[in-house]
Amino acid sequence: MVDCLNVNAIRMRKGIEQRIASLLKDTKTQKQLLQVHAFYIKTCSSHNRFLQAKLLGTLVSLPTPIDLHYARALFDSFPLRDTFIWNTMIRAYLYAQNPQHSVTLYFQMLLHHDEHVSVDSFSLSLVFQACGRLLDWEKGTKIHTHVLKLGFAPDLFVQTALIEMYAKCGHLDYACKVLDSMEEPDLVSYNVLLVEYVRIGEIKMAHQLFNRMPQRDLVSWNTIIHGYASLGDVGTAHKLSHTDVEHRQQSNEALKLFHEMQVANVVPDRVTMLSVLSVCASLGALGMGKMVHEYIERNEIGIDMKLGTSLLDMYAKCGDIDNALRMFELLDHKDVFTWSVMIMGLANHGFGEQALACFSKMITEGIKPNDVTFIGLLSACSHSGLVDKGWVCFKSMSCLYGFSPQIEHYGCMVDILGRAGLLEEARELIRTMPFAPDAIVWRAFLGACKIHKNVDLAQEATLNLLELEPHIDGNYLLLSNIYSQAKKWDRVVMLRRSMKCSNIQRVPGSSSVEVDNTVYEFVSGDKSHPKSLEIYEMLEEVLDRIQCAGYEPLTTSTVQDVDEQEKQNALATHSEKLAIAYGLLTTPPGSPIRIFKNLRVCEDCHLSIKFISKVYQRKIIVRDRNRFHHFYGGSCSCRDYW
DNA sequence: ATAGGGTTAG
Structure with a gap:
């Protein structure tokens, strides 16, 4: 009789445990987990280490951020904690951006060997990741000695974590040493080092490593392409003081690798697309960007928030603000990045009021702005001459939103005031x-x-x-x-x-125009194009026709004291005029012409393009160093405020 | 269990 009861009790307990385990499998939020935890406390009279580990493990692996205090309370409530449970808690701190606690817990773990808790390869690789994020080379090195003492030196995961730790702490030499010492490094071991080279902008080292890797997978390709793409981006690479030419070379290298990747039969994914789109954005290659967009649709790569933001950014930076707005409307989920990119896009195109309206809508929808959002807003005010609104934005930044303005924001304010003549x-x-x-x-x-x-x-x-x-x-x-x-x-x-x-070289002004997905570039007085003769004939016709319409060369914008005719000649062959002449020559009547200039447009070109847009009835979109000008019907969207 | 992704002043 007694035995029979026991058997039933055991059966029941097993059933409940299975129920809890299966509930945990479907747990998606912390709230659900709390319910399962409550059920566990109510129904399981005795402790079950397996279920406890599962509870904590599920909590830590939730896709949403978790409450670390709750996780720790759970951990502390377990009377017996094995290595797995300790590791899970270390992981919880690591994932919740609190690596300091991971390290502390690791050292506590070492003190608990009386509970038969011992550090294993999981604990070690987690704690190395934590040291890496903390840039704590000293602790990392100290724990490296534990690896040797405990006999985990040959472990692949431990070695990989060591590489990452040393690399993140800036000791690439040690990282390489670990990699070289490995008997059988796998792809990940190479990839972590590759990622770190790219992160610090050591693209040459990254490429060398990439070349000598025994194999390359999608992550390797994405990493190296991203490396070139981010260096090619003028915004981020400014700190490294590379020239425009170098930016372009790096962008083109990214595109070349994108091509090689496909030749190597590695199928690009959404991450690849992000890099390629950012290359298109920085080159201003709309045709290429559109092809990437089509590729994404054709291959049914879902457009998530990040990819959507990237597409939006590409369209805006390639001068196609209509498609940028369309993309923005299409996105179901938008975060502060998406909104900021839209605001910045509108700002650069001179749609100041729309940018401000976009910001208001963002606030209504409950999205919190960040410091970058305010750069977009202030830059919108500056491009549109909105001095008072600029001050309001600048002040609301600290008063309403709790940001202290950075030098970038002051820079925008200086620009707003200065342009306005103040x-x-x-x-x-x-x-x-x-x-x-x-x-x-x-x-x-x-x-x-x-x-x-x-x-x-x-x-x-x-x-x-x-x-x-x-x-x-x-x-x-x-x-x-x-x-x-x-x-x-x-x-x-x-x-x-x-x-x-001082031996300072002048960077020549150059303008490019995309025709049939090919980018043609012109410098001032350029005669290198095979159709040069035709281009100059076209240019002459253009100048004749706009002069009939009332254009007079603005020779005051030349920089040399030469005679009037020479000044006019110099102006007449400015790179943007050549690019436009080529555009008029090669694109069907009525279609828009998009020009990219590496420097700012000069006043004479600005004036003449206004006339060209009227005489030839073309939309001409010019991206210069600072912003976009949309010329149409004889006027420019900047309303001559630039 | 380890690796890759979107915004930044002129």
Whole structure:
């Protein structure tokens, strides 16, 4: 009789345990887990280590962020904790962005060997990941000695974690040593090192490693392509002070690798698409970007938030703001990235009011802005001349949203004020802001001095700018422009001379135009195109026709004191005019022409493109260094405010 | 159990 009861009790208990285990399998949120936990406490009179481990393990593996206090309470409530449970808690801290606690717990674990808890290869690889994230090389090295003492040196996962730890802490040499010492490194061991090379921008080292890898998988290809793509992006690579040409080379290398990857029969996925789209965005290659979009649709790669944001960004940066807006509307889920990209896109196209409206809508929908969102907003105000609204944004940033403005935000404000002609106010802001002004701030101010023809303020700004960036030709040219506007030719000559003395190379202005998915590039006076003759004939026709319509060359925007005819000749063959002539020649009437210029458009080109858009009835979209100009029917979307 | 992804001033 007694035996029979026991058997039934055991059966029942087993049934409940199975029920709990299967409930845990379907647990998706912390709330659900709390319910299962409550059920466990109510029904399981005795402790079950297996189920406890499962409870904690499920909690830690939830796709949503978890409450670490609850996880820890769960962990502390277990009377007997085995290695697996300890490891799970270490993992919980690691995943919840609290690696410091992972390390602490690891050391506590070492002290608990009386409970027959012993560190294993899982504990070690987790704690190395934690050290890596903390950049704590000293602890990492110390724990490295545990590996040797405990005999885990040959473990593949431990070795891989060691590589990552050393690499993240900046000791690439040690990381390489570990890799070289491995008898059978697998793909992941190589990939973690590859990722770290790319992260620190060591693309050459990354590529060398990539070349000597015994095999390459999707992650390897995506990593190296991403490496080139991110270096090719002017925004991120500025810190590394690469030139435009280098950016372009890196972008093209990314595209080349994308091609090689397909030749190697590795099927690109959404991650690959993100890199390729960012390359299209930075090159301004709309045709290529559209092809990527089609590829995504054809291969049924779902457009999630990240991919959608990337597509949106590509369209905006390639000048196709309509498709950018369409993409934005199509997305069901938008986060602060998506909204910020849209705001920035509208800002760069000169749609200031729409950018502000977009921000309001974002707030209504409960999305919290971040510091980047405010860069977009302020830049919208600056491109559209919205001074008061700019101040409101700037002030609301700290008052309403709790951000303290960074130098980028001050830079935008300086630009807003300066462009609007409030030079003294801009100068005062530079003086009082809590940052030492950087080159970008001075350049913005100097640009404003140029627009408003203030030689005195320009001079002071230039001294500061040249101290910070003595090797950038554009800085000299900016001042040279200001001098020549004021007809101070002796100063212009002086500047030229000092440029020559310092051996500063001029970056030539160049413009490109995409025809049939091929990008053609022109420099000023370019005769290298096979159809050069036709292009110049076209250009002559264009100049004739716009002159009939009232265009007069703005020779004041030339930088040399030569005679009027020479000035006109120099202006007439500016790269953007050549690119447009080629566009008119090769694209069907009525179709839009998209031009990309590496520098800012000069005033004469801006004026003549307005006329061309009217005479030839074309939409002409120009992306210059700063923003987009949409020319149509004789006027420009910037309303001459740039 | 370890590896890869989207926004940033002119």
